[in-house]
Amino acid sequence: MSFKTWYHNDYLRESDLDNSPLDAEAPIPQQQMPADKAPAPAAPAAPAAGGNFKRYFTGGNLKASLSGLGKELGDALVNFALKEYVTDDMFDGDDNKLKYETEVRNKIAEDYNLKLVEILRNAGIFLATAKDKYTK
Numbered sequence: 001m002s003f004k005t006w007y008h009n010d011y012l013r014e015s016d017l018d019n020s021p022l023d024a025e026a027p028i029p030q031q032q033m034p035a036d037k038a039p040a041p042a043a044p045a046a047p048a049a050g051g052n053f054k055r056y057f058t059g060g061n062l063k064a065s066l067s068g069l070g071k072e073l074g075d076a077l078v079n080f081a082l083k084e085y086v087t088d089d090m091f092d093g094d095d096n097k098l099k100y101e102t103e104v105r106n107k108i109a110e111d112y113n114l115k116l117v118e119i120l121r122n123a124g125i126f127l128a129t130a131k132d133k134y135t136k
Helices: 003-015 051-057 062-083 094-134
Strands: none
Touching (some): 062 094
């Protein structure tokens, strides 16, 4: 499961909008069953260290894995800002909507997203270097 899919499904679970996926690639969550027909809840599993992010930390190349995490976070933020944060009726006209979308893409997608990827990439480099330096 990708971070993007997890994020969208988790957001749906918390907000319980209309049970439609926020992202076309995200699987549709199961419909709620009536309480009298619902199966007994299973015992909660102990969360693994790292939770849903574990796949980013267990890869052989931590630098590349964390860069991927930064890219997915940035893409999810842009997707949210353009599709969920605002609606068409919030704008005075198509010109203002276009200006908003352009500004979000310029600042978040092309500026902040690159910085986020670089920060996480550098964190991966630092961790790999520190591990090599201080461990056998």
